[in-house]
Amino acid sequence: MFARTLLILLLCTAAMRAGTLTVIAPSAIESGTVTTAAKPPTTTDAKVNGPAATFANSPADASLSVQLKLKDGTTLQGVDMSWYNDTPSKPDAGELLADDREAIRAIVQDVPSFYNKSDILLLQGDHDRAVALVQLVRDSDFYSAGGNMVWRIELYYFKFQYGGWEKVQQQNKIVRRERFKTMNEYKEATDKLKWVEQLGGVRVGNDEVKTIEVTLPDTEPKPE
Numbered sequence: 001m002f003a004r005t006l007l008i009l010l011l012c013t014a015a016m017r018a019g020t021l022t023v024i025a026p027s028a029i030e031s032g033t034v035t036t037a038a039k040p041p042t043t044t045d046a047k048v049n050g051p052a053a054t055f056a057n058s059p060a061d062a063s064l065s066v067q068l069k070l071k072d073g074t075t076l077q078g079v080d081m082s083w084y085n086d087t088p089s090k091p092d093a094g095e096l097l098a099d100d101r102e103a104i105r106a107i108v109q110d111v112p113s114f115y116n117k118s119d120i121l122l123l124q125g126d127h128d129r130a131v132a133l134v135q136l137v138r139d140s141d142f143y144s145a146g147g148n149m150v151w152r153i154e155l156y157y158f159k160f161q162y163g164g165w166e167k168v169q170q171q172n173k174i175v176r177r178e179r180f181k182t183m184n185e186y187k188e189a190t191d192k193l194k195w196v197e198q199l200g201g202v203r204v205g206n207d208e209v210k211t212i213e214v215t216l217p218d219t220e221p222k223p224e
Contacts, residue, residue, distance in 0.1 A: 017059070017060040017061070017206055018056075018057040018058060018059060018060050018204075018206070018207075019058050019060050019204035019205055019206060019207060019208040019209065019210060020054065020055070020056050020057075020058060020204070020208070020209045020210070021034065021054070021055040021058045021064070021066075021202065021204050021210050021211075021212070022052055022053065022054045022055070022209075022210070022211045022212070023046075023052070023053045023054075023055075023066055023068065023199065023211075023212050023213075023214060024051055024052050024211065024212070024213040024214065025051045025052075025053070025068050025070060025076065025214050026051070026070075026214060026215075026216060027051060027070050027071065027072060027074075028050055028051055028070065028071040028072075029046075029048045029050070029051060029052070029053050029068050029069070029070055029071065030048070030069045030070060030071045031045070031046070031048060031068075031069045032045070032046030032048060032053035032055070032066065032067065032068045032069070033045055033046065033066070033067050034046070034055045034058060034064050034065070034066050034067075034202075035064065035065050035066075035067070036059055036062045036063065036064060037062070037063035037064070037065065037080065037201075038062060038063075042059070044057075044058070046068075053066075053068055058204045059204075060204060060205055060206045060208075061203060061204075061205065061206075062203065063080060063201050063202070063203060064078075064201075064202040064203065064204070065077075065078040065079065065080060065199065065200045065201070065202070066078040066199040066200075066202060066212075067199075068199070068214075072192075073192050074192045074193075074194060075192060075193050075194065076194050076196050076199060076214060076216075077193060077194065077195050077196065077199070078195075078196055078197075078198070078199025078200035078201075078202065079122070079133055079155075079175060079195050079196070079197060079199075079200040080200040080201035081122060081124050081131045081133065081155070081197045081200060081201065082131070082201050083129065083131065083157065084155075084157050084168070084171045084173065089125075089126060089128055089129060090126075090128040093126040093127045093128035093129075094126060094127040094128075095126055095127065096123070096124070096125050096126055096127060096130055097127065100127060100130070100160070100165065101123060103164065103165040104120070104123065104130060104132060104158050104165055105120060107158070107165060107166075107167055108120055108132065108134055108156065113136075114138060114150075115136040115137055115138045115150070115152075116137070116138055116139065116140040117135075117136070117137040117138075117139070118134060118135070118136055118137075119134065119135045120132050120133070120134055121133045121134065121135050121153075121195050122195055122197055124197065125158070127160055128159070128160055129157070129158060129159050129160065130157075130158045130165075131155060131156070131157055131158075132155070132156045132157075132158065133153065133154075133155055133175070133195055134153070134154050134155070134156050135151075135152070135153055136150075136151070136152040136153075136154065137149070137150065137151055137152075138150040139183070139186070148179035148180060148181055149179065149180040149181070149182075149183070149185075149186050150177075150179055151177065151178050151179070151180060151186060151189075151190065152174065152176070152177040152178075153174075153175040153176040153177070153195070154172050154173060154174050154175060155172060155173040155175060156168075156172050157171050157172070194216065196214060196216070198212055198214055198215070199212070199214065
């Protein structure tokens with residue numbers, strides 16, 4: 001009897017610690033999922049109504065990432081662009097300026113590596129630190145020699161210190177990685193994939209009803 005009562009209490013508590021998340025997309029949605037950042041992650045499907053996807057009983061106080069598949073074939077994929085640990089940013093750091101962005105771009109693109117294409121897809125931060133979502137592609141001699149095309153999406157972390165920007169070593173986070181046998185396979189997987197900061201690292205409080213309206217930039221960085 002005690003064990004049954006305890007189980008009921010736990011279930012009721014779990015049910016209370018939930019909220020409702022609704023995401024409004026730019027066009028009609030085919031399907032949607034929300035995934036927790038916990039290990040192992042849990043995934044919940046959305047109830048879709050036109051351009052709206054509703055996730056009832058979303059885990060409260062958990063980091064959530066939303067994926068929406070639109071009816072036109074586009075996939076909107078959330079990505080958590082927060083810092084790699086809980087250390088707060090400097091309150092007086094100042095905004096991320098054009099010179100900061102150029103310095104970070106040079107670190108990503110101008111330093112030789114295994115990948116022959118390196119593109120910053122998203123970049124956010126301030127003059128103290130920044131987070132970049134980076135696309136890495138190897139499709140040159142490695143691919144033409146008979147190997148698979150290599151594609152990786154990673155989060156890079158940067159700090160401004162000693163008068164310049166530096167990449168934080170050994171803290172990059174792999175978001176997605178795949179190998180493709182042909183260029184057509186690569187394009188099929190990536191051409192209509194859009195990474196959306198709004199849809200990553202989302203948190204919903206207990207009994208909270210939250211709505212996110214997705215806004216996409218007119219143009220986005222795209223590798224050749």
